[in-house]
Amino acid sequence: MTTMTKIAIISHQTLLRQSVKTLLHNPPEMTVIAEISTDQSAIRELETLQPDVTILLNDSTYIKWFQRLQQIMRIVPNTRLLILAAQHETVFPSRLLKAGAAGYLTQHHSPEELMNAIRAVTAGKQYLSPKVASQVMLDNLDKDPANHPFSSLSDRELEIAYHLANGGSTEEIAKIVYLSPSTINCYRYRLLKRLKLENTTALAYLAAKHHLIDLPCIPPGQEDSL
Amino acid sequence: MKLPTTVLIIDDHQITTAGMKMMLANNTAIQVIGEATDGESGIILAQQLTPDIILMDIKMDKKDGLSTTSAILANQPQSRIIGLTAHHTEPLLIQLIQAGARGYLTKSCSMQEITTAIENVMAGERYITPAVTQQLALSPLALRGSNNPFSILSRQERQVMHYIVVKCQKAQQIAQTLQLSSKTINTYRYRIFDKLGIRNDIELLHLAWHYGIATPPIMPTTAEE
Numbered sequence: 359m360t361t362m363t364k365i366a367i368i369s370h371q372t373l374l375r376q377s378v379k380t381l382l383h384n385p386p387e388m389t390v391i392a393e394i395s396t397d398q399s400a401i402r403e404l405e406t407l408q409p410d411v412t413i414l415l416n417d418s419t420y421i422k423w424f425q426r427l428q429q430i431m432r433i434v435p436n437t438r439l440l441i442l443a444a445q446h447e448t449v450f451p452s453r454l455l456k457a458g459a460a461g462y463l464t465q466h467h468s469p470e471e472l473m474n475a476i477r478a479v480t481a482g483k484q485y486l487s488p489k490v491a492s493q494v495m496l497d498n499l500d501k502d503p504a505n506h507p508f509s510s511l512s513d514r515e516l517e518i519a520y521h522l523a524n525g526g527s528t529e530e531i532a533k534i535v536y537l538s539p540s541t542i543n544c545y546r547y548r549l550l551k552r553l554k555l556e557n558t559t560a561l562a563y564l565a566a567k568h569h570l571i572d573l574p575c576i577p578p579g580q581e582d583s584l
Numbered sequence: 585m586k587l588p589t590t591v592l593i594i595d596d597h598q599i600t601t602a603g604m605k606m607m608l609a610n611n612t613a614i615q616v617i618g619e620a621t622d623g624e625s626g627i628i629l630a631q632q633l634t635p636d637i638i639l640m641d642i643k644m645d646k647k648d649g650l651s652t653t654s655a656i657l658a659n660q661p662q663s664r665i666i667g668l669t670a671h672h673t674e675p676l677l678i679q680l681i682q683a684g685a686r687g688y689l690t691k692s693c694s695m696q697e698i699t700t701a702i703e704n705v706m707a708g709e710r711y712i713t714p715a716v717t718q719q720l721a722l723s724p725l726a727l728r729g730s731n732n733p734f735s736i737l738s739r740q741e742r743q744v745m746h747y748i749v750v751k752c753q754k755a756q757q758i759a760q761t762l763q764l765s766s767k768t769i770n771t772y773r774y775r776i777f778d779k780l781g782i783r784n785d786i787e788l789l790h791l792a793w794h795y796g797i798a799t800p801p802i803m804p805t806t807a808e809e
Contacts, residue, residue, distance in 0.1 A: 371670065371691040373698070377603025444597060444643075444670055465597035466621075466645075472599050525786035559752040562786050566793070567801035572671070 363480045366409035366437075367393040368401070368430075374415050374465075378442070381469050388476060396426065404434045411476055412437045415465075419571055420450045421520040424457060424513070431458050438479040442472070445569060451486060452494050453513075461485030507553050508568055516570070518545045522558050523565035588615040589706055592633055594626035594652060595619075595641035595668070600691075604639075607695045614702060623647025623655070630656045630663060637702050640685070642669040642676065650679055657684040664705050672716055675796055687711040734797060736779055744772040748785050749792040 365388055369375045375393040382390050392407050394400040396416075404412065412430060416423060423441065430439060438460040441451075451462040460479040463471060467487055478485040486494065497506055508516060514535070521531040528546075532539045546558070555561050565571045591614055595601045598621055605616050618633050620626035624647055630638060638656065642649035653665050666687030667680045677688055686705045689698065693713055704711040737745065747758040755773065759766040773785075782788055792798040 372694045373604070373668075373689075373691045374600050374670075376607060376695050377600040379603070380606045381599065381603035383606070442599065465599045468598055469602040523786065525782075525784055525790060527784065556752060557754055557785075559748065559785050559789055562789050563752065563801055 361387075363388045363476065364391045364408070364410045365389065365476070366391060366404060366407055366412045367415065368396060368412060368426075369393075369415035370396040371415070378413060378415065378472075381472065382476075385473055388473075401429060402433060404430065404437070408434060409437050411440055411460075411479060413440045413442055413476075415442045416444070419520065419569060420453070421517060421570070423450070423454060427454065427457055427459055438482075440475055440479050440485070450569075451490050455484060455486065457513075462490060463487035464490065506568070507564060508570060510552075511549075515545065515549060518542065519549055519561065519565060520570055522546060522549070523562040523571045525562075586613070588613055589637060589702060590615050590617045590633070590635045591637045591639060591702065592616075592618045592620070592626070592629055592635035593639045594623065594629075594644075594649070595639070596621045596644040596646070597641065604695070604698075608698070611699060614699065623649070623652035626652055627655050627659070631659060634660070636664065637705060638663055638665045639698070640665050640667050642667050642680070643671070650676075650683060653680065653683045653685050666701055666705060666711070673794060674720065675794065677712070677716060677720075681710075681712075688716065689713045690715060732795060733780055733791065734795060737776060741772055741776050741779070744769060745776055745788065745792070745797070748773070749789045749798040 365382060367375050367378050367390060372395075379390045379393045382388050391409055392403065394403060412434065414423070414426060414430070416426070427439060427441075430437070439458065440461040441454055441459050441463075443462070443464045445464065454462055461475045461484060463475050463485070464487065467489070471487055475485045475487070497509070500506070503510065508519065511519065517535060518531060521534060526534070528539045528542045532542045535542075550557065550561065553561065553564065555564065562571070591608065593601055593605065593616060601619060601621075605619065608614050608616050617635055618629045620629045623644055626638075626640070640649045640653055644652075649667060649669075653667065656663050656665065661684075664687075665685045666689060667685045668689050668691060669676065670691045672690045680688060687701045687710060689701055689711075690713055692715060697713065701711040701713075734742065734745070743762070744758060747753045747761065753761070755766045755769045759769045762769070776788065777783060780788070780791060782791060789798065793800040
């Protein structure tokens with residue numbers, strides 16, 4: 359008899375959670391033991407549940423993924439974490455795998471691809487969907503830094519760039535990352551210089567373009583004529 | 585016996601669409617008759633199948649839900665379209681309703697709510713998810729009776745704002761362009777911040793993106809089908 363793979367699904371979006379849960383009814387070797395929201399208390403339930411595979415569905419930015427991932431890894435270090443993203447990403451899948459995720463695919467794939475991913479990570483392998491994998495590889499071969507300006511940054515630099523591009527003040531960021539305000543200013547100066555940008559507003563544009571921060575979903579061509 | 589309500593789903597997130605379709609299959613009053621994974625094929629399917637209801641994802645890589653909605657309604661004005669979005673913003677809701685959609689849901693809703701929305705829209709009503717209507721009714725903007733916070737800015741303030749959020753300029757540069765002192769520009773800046781209840785240029789930029797005053801950058805689509 360094959361052993362059952364116990365799966366937990368995490369998302370702040372009910373419909374997405376329910377959809378993935380329904381999809382996983384079919385394979386006989388998989389059982390969804392929980393579909394939970396991203397509340398702190400809900401995530402702590404994982405400790406009791408001890409899922410074999412945790413599917414993290416989200417829609418948001420790299421930093422949020424990263425923080426959630428670390429939080430889950432602390433609570434259930436043995437779970438195999440599979441990221442099911444809503445958007446195509448280029449720079450960040452490999453970073454998330456390095457940070458401890460077992461697999462990464464996007465919701466654009468077929469349901470079979472999701473099953474393959476779950477089976478792969480259950481078997482102890484890492485999984486990157488072929489489409490994302492080829493993109494990651496092409497990006498690694500592409501030596502023009504203009505195409506992926508954030509990929510050379512350290513995790514700490516990326517985190518500070520994220521807070522700056524979201525409008526955080528020096529003092530606020532200093533508190534969040536436990537550094538002094540003057541260190542944050544150093545980081546700001548270095549980041550702008552390295553990314554060849556004039557100011558933080560330009561940084562915000564670049565960060566939005568590369569999915570480092572959340573963007574309002576507005577189609578182009580809606581500018582006000584001033 | 586009453587015929588089931590026929591539904592076409594247009595969404596490029598195949599994994600979640602497949603799950604949603606399975607859930608809808610449990611409801612005998614609803615029948616999913618088609619799925620499209622991009623706007624273009626959605627327009628064709630809508631014409632071929634003439635479904636009672638179209639569930640439309642807003643954010644799609646190839647052709648977004650807003651322009652797909654307009655295109656379908658241009659061909660078939662009677663189509664009942666319900667927009668489904670992962671990220672709610674107020675301007676998006678307004679644009680979608682203005683484009684002629686009959687319903688608006690976020691992906692935070694439950695399956696039960698999708699059924700309710702379909703029933704309401706079939707009964708000739710419009711349906712906007714309560715999570716959003718509540719938020720709208722309580723937002724400071726609604727209380728001020730305006731849906732554009734920038735309308736309270738003076739002409740000069742709007743001009744300065746334009747240089748900050750569209751041209752990404754600092755006070756000094758703006759001062760040179762407008763032939764004013766940096767001090768004057770900064771007075772305008774702080775007045776803008778005060779009026780809008782924000783603290784810095786970046787928060788101004790985010791607000792401007794949100795209301796379509798500045799165009800947010802679009803990431804080029806990388807993974808092609």
